[in-house]
Amino acid sequence: MLGKSIYIALIEIKQLYAVGHFSFLCVLKSLKNHSSISIMKTVYLILATALLAGCTVNKTPVPVKSSEVVGVVRLGFDLAPLQTATVDTYVAQSAASHQCQQWGYIAAYPYGEPIKTCSVTSGAVCLSQKVTLEYQCRGVGMERYLKDESVVQ
Structure with missing residues (x-):
């Protein structure tokens, strides 16, 4: 269940990025829909790592x-x-x-x-x-x- 929620949240983040409405506020709103703080922390950590690592x-x-x-x-x-x-x-x-x-x-x-x-x-x-x-x-x-x-x- 936890893995599926993270997967859905990451897909929403990817869709926001593709449309050009990518911001941390949008990410946090999409993660709130999944209500688990541990999911939010995990996805936030993954997102931060991807942003910092993929910027070269x-x-x-x-x-x-x-x-x-x-x-x-x-x-x-x-x-x-x-x-x-x-x-x-x-x-x-x-x-x-x-x-x-x-x-x-x-x-x-x-x-x-x-x-x-x-x-x-x-x-x-x-x-x-x-x-x-x-x-x-x-x-x-x-x-x-x-x-x-x-x-x-």
């Missing part, structure tokens, strides 16, 4: 701001609340190096920590963050020498 998303950073003169490439992405992002460092490094090579540098190297800035707030709560990864272009390729030499002649 893959993000592909895109060029945001860059400076050829300084040799800095900035890649960024948006991050919703309660999300943790994983970035494929190989893809990000490759995108930054490609930009640097277009400017005549040899490669890009990451430096510093990711910069997180709140882009949307509601009171004291940050609803959306912008995360920026910085890369420094290093080395001077032959294309840069050839470009400078053609200007001199």
